[in-house]
Amino acid sequence: MSLSPDLPVDTEGWRERAARLCPEGRHFIDGDFAASADGATFEDINPATDEAFATIARGTATDVDRAVASARAAFRAGHWSRMAPRERMDILSRYAELIAAHTDDFALLDVLDTGKPVRNMTDEDVPASVTCFRYFAETIDKIEGAVTNTASDAFHYILREPLGVVGCIVPWNYPLMMAAWKVAPALAAGNSVVLKPAEQSPLSAGLMAQLFVEAGGPPGVFNVVQGYGAEAGEALALHPDVAKIAFTGSVEVGKRMMIYAGQSNMKRVTTECGGKTPQILMADLDDLDTAVDYAVNGIFANQGQVCNAGSRLLVQRGIADDFVARFGQRAAALYAPGDPLDPATTLGSLIDRRQQSRVLDYIDIGRREGAQLMLGGSTPEGFDHGAYVEPTLFAGVANDMRIAREEIFGPVAAVIAFDTPEEAVAIANDSIYGLAASIWTKNVNTAHRMARDIEAGVVWINCFDHGDMTQPWGGYKQSGNGRDKCFESILAHTQTKSVWLHLGQG
Ligand code: NAD
Numbered sequence: 001m002s003l004s005p006d007l008p009v010d011t012e013g014w015r016e017r018a019a020r021l022c023p024e025g026r027h028f029i030d031g032d033f034a035a036s037a038d039g040a041t042f043e044d045i046n047p048a049t050d051e052a053f054a055t056i057a058r059g060t061a062t063d064v065d066r067a068v069a070s071a072r073a074a075f076r077a078g079h080w081s082r083m084a085p086r087e088r089m090d091i092l093s094r095y096a097e098l099i100a101a102h103t104d105d106f107a108l109l110d111v112l113d114t115g116k117p118v119r120n121m122t123d124e125d126v127p128a129s130v131t132c133f134r135y136f137a138e139t140i141d142k143i144e145g146a147v148t149n150t151a152s153d154a155f156h157y158i159l160r161e162p163l164g165v166v167g168c169i170v171p172w173n174y175p176l177m178m179a180a181w182k183v184a185p186a187l188a189a190g191n192s193v194v195l196k197p198a199e200q201s202p203l204s205a206g207l208m209a210q211l212f213v214e215a216g217g218p219p220g221v222f223n224v225v226q227g228y229g230a231e232a233g234e235a236l237a238l239h240p241d242v243a244k245i246a247f248t249g250s251v252e253v254g255k256r257m258m259i260y261a262g263q264s265n266m267k268r269v270t271t272e273c274g275g276k277t278p279q280i281l282m283a284d285l286d287d288l289d290t291a292v293d294y295a296v297n298g299i300f301a302n303q304g305q306v307c308n309a310g311s312r313l314l315v316q317r318g319i320a321d322d323f324v325a326r327f328g329q330r331a332a333a334l335y336a337p338g339d340p341l342d343p344a345t346t347l348g349s350l351i352d353r354r355q356q357s358r359v360l361d362y363i364d365i366g367r368r369e370g371a372q373l374m375l376g377g378s379t380p381e382g383f384d385h386g387a388y389v390e391p392t393l394f395a396g397v398a399n400d401m402r403i404a405r406e407e408i409f410g411p412v413a414a415v416i417a418f419d420t421p422e423e424a425v426a427i428a429n430d431s432i433y434g435l436a437a438s439i440w441t442k443n444v445n446t447a448h449r450m451a452r453d454i455e456a457g458v459v460w461i462n463c464f465d466h467g468d469m470t471q472p473w474g475g476y477k478q479s480g481n482g483r484d485k486c487f488e489s490i491l492a493h494t495q496t497k498s499v500w501l502h503l504g505q506g
Contacts, residue, residue, distance in 0.1 A: 007104055011343070014111075018112065018341065021105070021108055023203050024210075025041070025044060025054050025206070026226070027057050027067065028206050029066050029067045029225075030074075030223070031213050031218075034057075034063075036059055036227075041057055042056050044056050046112050047200075047350065047353070048348060048386040048388075049385055050386060053112060056202045057226045057227065059226050059235075060232065064236050067194045067223040067225045068165055068236070070219075070223055071165040073220060074218055074220030075164050077220075080187075080217065080221040081162050085140045085141040088140050088190070091216045092140070092184075092188060095211060095215035095217065096137060097130075098211045098214060099208070102207065103121075105207060106121065107126060109207065111341060111348075113200065113201040113203050114172060114200070114348075115386060116302060119343050119344075119345070119346075122343075128180075129176050129180035132180040132181060132469060135184075136185050136188035139185075139487060142487070143160050143494065145157060145158045145159045146158045155500075155501040156501070157498075158497065159499060160491070160497075161496075161497055162493065164242075166182075166186040166191045166192070166193050166194075166246055167246070168182035168194070168195045168247075169229075169233050169237065169257070170195070170196070170197055170248050171248050173307070175201035176204040178248050179204070179208060181484040183208070185492070187221070191243075191244075191493055192223075193221065194236060196224075196229075196232050196236050199228050200351050205226070206226075208222075208224075234256075239264065240265045241265075242265075243267055244267055244268040247269065248271075248273075249273065250407075251274050254271035254272075269481075270482030270492060271482055272474055273307070273433075274307055274407040274433060275307050275433045275434075275436060275475065276432075277435060277436045277437060277438075278312045278313075278314050278428040279313050280424045280425075280428060280437070280438065281313070281315045282424075283316040283319045284441055284442050284443055285442060285462075286442050286462065288319065288323065291323075294438075294465075295313055295323075296330045296335070297334070298438075298464045298465060299391075299412070299413040300335045300346075300347065300411045303389070303411050304359075304408070304410045304411035304412060304413075307479075308458065309409075311407075311408060312414055312427075312428075313327075313414065313415045314416050314424050314428060315415055315416070317417045320395075320415065324374055327413075331375055331376075331393065332375075334346060335391045335411075347391065349386040349388045350410060355387060355409070358409075358410075359389050359411075360378070360379070362402070363378075363412060365402050366401065366403040366412070369402065369403065371396055372395045372396040373392070373393075376389075376392030376411070376412075389411055390411070394415065397416045399416055401414070421450060429453075432477060433477060433479045434455045434456045434479050435456060435457055435458065435480075436456050436457065436458040437458075438461070439461050439462075456479075457472065457479065458473065470487075472485065472486040
């Protein structure tokens with residue numbers, strides 16, 4: 001991978017580079033940065049320090065109108081939508097390399113916006129986003145139509161065409177990567193895009209759109225409108241000239257997307273929403289230490305702000321006490337709060353103070369519901385200056401407690417003991433969510449039976465959070481109806497057209 005070679009190696013180096021950064025918080029419309037029509041802005045806060053460090057354009061329906069008009073004009077002009085597949089592949093491949101070459105910029109923008117550890121960005125989010133654009137670039141000339149078997153007086157072929165303008169509305173937990181998962185298949189299929197990043201993490205979106213033009217993408221094909229969900233987001237989702245909304249975020253807002261579609265133009269809507277992922281640990285698993293490490297990483301990585309965070313740890317009763325003891329030791333060894341710009345930091349801050357108090361409230365709820373607090377439960381000592389929360393573990397949790405039913409979206413895990421595999425599956429499925437699950441066992445029969453019976457879009461066996469771009473990513477039930485990554489995702493950004501030719505005589 002050709003990532004930029006000169007990444008800083010210590011906190012000082014990252015601070016120096018951050019001091020030179022000029023974050024661009026305006027919209028990106030028709031190939032250029034632009035302020036809001038009414039000039040309104042809001043402040044971008046670094047949640048690890050509570051300091052405002054950038055000014056962001058506060059988009060309204062007027063700005064959305066401009067961006068959609070630009071996207072639609074570009075689409076109709078065909079400079080991208082009708083570009084020869086090979087040419088589009090070249091531009092998107094070049095674009096992927098440009099993102100890689102700007103690893104340090106993307107790392108800084110997302111770290112300052114979200115408080116996540118810089119190493120997460122350089123080792124995971126940026127490389128994964130680059131791979132995402134490479135993957136979808138490669139799919140472009142693999143999209144095929146069909147010729148069907150018809151009566152001899154007809155010739156019938158089916159074209160797969162892009163939809164038009166795709167609105168991408170994304171959350172703050174992986175700003176660059178979530179945008180990449182939405183934008184890459186939309187662009188690869190030939191659509192124009194208007195991206196609305198989360199108001200908490202606006203900055204990497206502008207650089208993404210700018211680099212697309214630098215890579216040779218025609219102006220107007222990739223636009224960004226900044227702003228709040230209830231303003232810019234709603235205007236985009238209600239827009240009559242938007243053909244599809246590709247949404248990642250909460251269940252509550254995902255449902256609204258469907259309502260907006262019904263209230264406007266019946267646009268297509270795909271949703272990737274929350275989760276309450278069960279990790280099922282059977283007593284016969286091969287190696288408890290390995291499973292414990294995966295469980296710890298599965299809930300504390302990215303401060304637990306992960307849609308598939310393994311927040312429900314279903315442990316067979318015989319190993320439950322041992323599991324809890326080892327989990328506590330490994331969590332303390334692997335996750336220590338620190339400055340997000342320190343490459344050694346493993347636990348950054350949560351996204352903002354609101355999320356911090358929401359997570360702390362859930363910890364109080366857990367205590368009041370009678371769960372046993374085994375680890376954490378508060379803000380870490382010495383970290384009053386940001387939105388930090390300690391890695392927290394509850395044992396003795398029942399699946400009807402709120403901490404087992406609701407998505408906390410923070411570093412809080414709940415251990416639920418069970419006796420039989422059937423009971424484990426029943427608990428796993430007793431949830432409105434169905435994004436992911438994992439099963440730890442040596443018994444292949446148990447593993448496959450559970451994988452079949454679990455209601456989730458992604459099931460891991462003897463691992464957690466493994467995957468690549470071929471893996472369909474999306475949920476069952478209220479975890480959503482779309483599939484990110486994977487070939488299916490590019491097809492979901494196309495529509496079929498039937499062309500029926502009547503064959504006359506001579
Ligand atoms: P959110 O639903 O509050 O916001 C998501 C996006 O929607 C933001 O850009 C926001 O501005 C916008 N929005 C909010 N209200 C809107 C409205 N009324 N109209 C239009 N747009 C609106 O979610 P969040 O708090 O930013 O992100 C966390 C959620 O995202 C969690 O539930 C998490 O599980 C989910 N998530 C899911 C996946 C997945 O792949 N399934 C991945 C990452 C995050």
